[in-house]
Amino acid sequence: MLSIEKLNVSVGDKKILEDFNLKIGKGEVHAIMGPNGSGKSTLSYVLAGKDGYEVDGKIMFKNENIVELPADERAQKGIFLAFQYPIEIPGVFMNNFLKTSLNAVKKAKGQKEVDVVEFLSLVKQHAKKLGIKDEQLGRALNVGFSGGEKKRNEVLQMSLLEPDLAILDETDSGLDIDALKVVADGVNALRSPNRSFLIITHYQRLLDYIKPDFVHVMVNGSIVKTGCSKLAQELDKIGYKEFQKAI
């Protein structure tokens, strides 16, 4: 699904990712854990195609190097980034945004676009599963949403767009225990043999709900250790200091 080879990312003189390598197979769930400032969020932005970085290396997605593609084309090809801090856009209403997004992706895939009636039925069905009220769908995008509402909204978008690779950037931050469970259930419902996940987190608690196949430790822009889900539990006890010392 995804193969990152010798990825170097910098902003000005500051190197953020250095010779970064990662392979994610179809249907696999990978978790990346690491201390603040290790480059996790940058990795998620670079994979999604954000401007402002100097990028060198290969990002092979479904056997195509997407490193030069803009964000919209990557999303249309099936990459989805659930933002750590979803952006508030005043005046852009949820329903209009979701329909525009869904139809842009469908159009790119050569599928039939949905009309208003089909869209409303579809979005309500998905929203209900995530405990999102109809009233929220009539509001401006993320404006005045609580932390939990914003994260649920990210999962709603993911479930509508049905990506092949979903990147979750600290989706657990700002969530209470109940909201964390709702969001995790939403993500688990999307797990399938054809869909891969990359979960970025500081803490093991999200991984109690979404069981990863692989856990990677990221320090100073590189992966320094890879293991199974038990590694996350170990990290919870020992922290990242050991890995930072090793470097």
Place this chain on the structure above:
Amino acid sequence: MNTITDIKEVSELRALSLNLFNKHGYPTKRDEDWKQSPLNNFLQDNKQLEIYKTNNDSINEKVFENFKHNKIIIVNGLVQKTDFIGKDKDKLIITTIDEYYKKNNKNLLKLFSNKKNPLVTANNALATSGFYLEIKDNLDLPIIIYHQYNSKVDQKQLHQKNYILINKNSKASVFEKFTNENKKTFISINTNIDVEQNSHIKNYILNSNNTENCVYRFKKVNIAASANYESFIFSNIVKTIRDEVEINLNQSLAECYLYYTQFLKKNENHEIKVKINHLAENTQSYQFSKSIIDGTAKGVYQGKIFVDQIAQKTNGYQLIKSVLLSDQCTFHSKPELEIYADDVKCSHGSSSTSLNKDELFYLMARGIPETQAKRLIVQGFLSEVVEKISDENFKNYFLKKTEDMLS
């Protein structure tokens, strides 16, 4: 139908205004109030434009809106046709401004009171046309005033002076739709509006298709107790316009709400100037303006809130935002507060930014192509102001206009 100048009182007031104008002349960059005005260059370069004398010019019916409304059609400054519907026929009076002068020749001083503004004094001296509109009760339907200017006023100047009176306990929505098809013309429209006690007037303006001329629109609005005035101006495809309003909140519980959206491109210029005078206790004013500027266009917003010593419990709010889409465009903002009372709540804020890259990335990361994503952001930015319009039908009308403008 032409202006009557043989009324002694009017002739005297016009002569006085002409003297004032001659003393000052056209405004220049040296006048603080006109420093950034896009009108300056046009006026300095076109001082000799001949004054257009009103005539029975033909009506362009293509621009009529297809929803039910009371029509007033004004061509090149002159009322050419009216069509009032049902019971509204008995609630409306419209005449030429000259007819009003004839009947009220002892009460004209307030219509000629402006002695400081050079272009208003020019208008007072030179106006050859205009209308008097009186709203006597709650209207069932909105009024649309179609201001049409055609090629007959090419390379001329046209001064139009109007007076709108909204009687006690009346409500009305007045939409002014401007269509200009002329070239190198200076159009000056000077309107006095009196909103009497417990009346509510909604005044919406569409500036569009105004590609080749220079327009100065000055309004002076007097608002009485428990009355309110709501205005919205939507500007797109304009050449050079200054929209100026001076509002007097004269009595307790008088309120005004001023909303502006503009999308300026190429070499378009639009200037907004607002002065709100809080002159009594418990008055409220609200200004909210959003501009999108592109190309080499220039936007200006000068907004002043004045609070008199006796105007305790004043509530004044002003928020001016602009987004600049190119490196060559400019937006000048000058928010001002002048407060002499001590128990007031006044706030003002102004910001100019480029298009928010995080917003753009968020939308593109959802598969929305860049052009479409930019359009959504711009539409959302402007719609926030349009959403404030209290007349639901006109809110939807302008939301649609905003969408159409960008598609």
